Amino acid sequence: MKLISYTQGPGPRCGLALSETVGIDLLSADPSLPGNWHALLPNLERVHEIHLQFKDQLGDVEKARLQGSDLALPFLDLNKVELLSPIILPSKIIAVGLNYRDHAEEQNKTLPERPLLFSKASSCLQIPGGPIALPPECAQVDAEAELAVVIGKAGRAIAREDALQHIAGYTCFNDISDREAQYSDRQFFRGKSMDTSGPCGPWIVTPDELPNFATGLNITCHWNNTLMQTSNTDQLIFPVDELIAYISRTISLLPGDIISTGTPGGVGVFRDPKVFLKPGDTITVEIQGLGKLSNPVVAWEG
Numbered sequence: 001m002k003l004i005s006y007t008q009g010p011g012p013r014c015g016l017a018l019s020e021t022v023g024i025d026l027l028s029a030d031p032s033l034p035g036n037w038h039a040l041l042p043n044l045e046r047v048h049e050i051h052l053q054f055k056d057q058l059g060d061v062e063k064a065r066l067q068g069s070d071l072a073l074p075f076l077d078l079n080k081v082e083l084l085s086p087i088i089l090p091s092k093i094i095a096v097g098l099n100y101r102d103h104a105e106e107q108n109k110t111l112p113e114r115p116l117l118f119s120k121a122s123s124c125l126q127i128p129g130g131p132i133a134l135p136p137e138c139a140q141v142d143a144e145a146e147l148a149v150v151i152g153k154a155g156r157a158i159a160r161e162d163a164l165q166h167i168a169g170y171t172c173f174n175d176i177s178d179r180e181a182q183y184s185d186r187q188f189f190r191g192k193s194m195d196t197s198g199p200c201g202p203w204i205v206t207p208d209e210l211p212n213f214a215t216g217l218n219i220t221c222h223w224n225n226t227l228m229q230t231s232n233t234d235q236l237i238f239p240v241d242e243l244i245a246y247i248s249r250t251i252s253l254l255p256g257d258i259i260s261t262g263t264p265g266g267v268g269v270f271r272d273p274k275v276f277l278k279p280g281d282t283i284t285v286e287i288q289g290l291g292k293l294s295n296p297v298v299a300w301e302g
């Protein structure tokens with residue numbers, strides 16, 4: 001099941017993607033549901049029922065769409081709505097540094113003994129297809145393809161073997177990083193939190209559609225047509241269940257919280273010569289089973 005946030009006018013709405021082109025509006029399917037994912041994620045049972053109720057009609061609906069008919073609610077033509085970041089304003093975005101073996105190697109760093117956590121401001125989230133806007137003072141902006149976990153059920157001190165019960169699903173994340181700020185500040189917050197530096201989406205894929213803890217998935221990052229990063233989530237030093245256990249020892253995880261699990265090798269700053277984003281580029285993160293997250297790079301205006 002693929003969970004989306006979308007808009008077609010005022011305000012964000014919750015939905016499901018049945019395919020790349022056809023979706024379901026959840027409140028039209030069941031008006032008694034809460035209208036935001038923070039309230040829905042802790043218990044997706046009813047949402048699963050709605051998915052089962054409508055998914056078999058996909059073939060007929062797709063045919064009608066191709067014949068030019070307007071789809072009747074609860075069905076949505078995903079080409080006619082704007083997909084948003086699947087989670088809007090999470091209580092926190094926790095990111096993990098140095099969590100791929102190949103990324104640690106390219107920096108000649110020994111493997112960390114415990115996860116290195118940092119945070120990104122929730123306001124940095126950007127929608128699928130939305131611009132990554134480079135402020136004039138940021139000349140060294142880089143991209144990082146990452147697997148992100150979205151928390152469903154709140155928890156504190158979650159045991160590793162219970163981690164799955166707290167996961168709503170997985171999505172693609174691009175941890176856009178201003179290297180100048182990241183290194184000169186000697187901590188990550190400013191360099192990782194610039195507006196538009198958190199492209200996320202296009203949807204949250206529930207765990208039942210993926211291998212256990214999303215291991216063994218190919219992950220790539222293309223800058224235009226150039227393959228910059230290619231790896232697999234089995235390269236994660238600290239896998240998803242271990243991250244959830246480690247973080248929640250001291251930090252409560254809340255519904256909608258995003259944990260971005262770190263990036264593989266190949267980022268721009270460790271290349272020789274270094275390369276950074278420039279207006280006109282398009283950056284595409286793709287993860288097997290999760291789809292593609294593509295965002296153009298533009299110069300900041302205003």
Ligand code: ZN
Nearest residue numbers: 144175262263
């Ligand atoms: Zn990162």
